[in-house]
Amino acid sequence: MTVPATYGLGRIKVTAITGGEVDMVARLTGSGYSVSGCSGGGGVSSEGGGGVGLSCGEGPAATINDAMSLKVLKIHDTTAVLRIEPAG
Template sequence: MGDVITVPETYGLGPIEVKAINGNEVELVAPLTGSGYSVSGCSGGGSVSSNGTGGVGLTCTEGPAATLNDVMSLKVVKTLDSTAVLRIEPTG
């Protein structure tokens, strides 16, 4: 936990921080860098305070990839104890 993943600015998010791993769920938080935000496939939403700025909090589980801001795919590949393998890539 506490690991930070930097993603391209075009994804509309700042660095994504892993806040917790509970079973097959991974809790993430990231500041918003764009003017809008959308998510499909993970639970969560905006209005999370991340380093004093607006951000997003997500809870994603193992399984199908989630789509964020229609440009980024995030998949929880595997969780084991306090470790998670995430796959982040552009959509399309």
């Protein structure tokens, strides 16, 4: 998924949908990175080379870089519905 440059992330790639969580990776395009609010024990880890990994379950939206809202609306087997919009 391609997101606006103002979000500070490159293309977001879903790497897995398992155990009620969606695992994603993205390249960092800004100078910093912050995330808050992932439900289901979500977390962030360094992916090397200026990238991040993010794991989120269904529930409240995560705020990324104080600019982007990412919410997992529904997970069904190996399919997920995500809502990505400006944080606000």
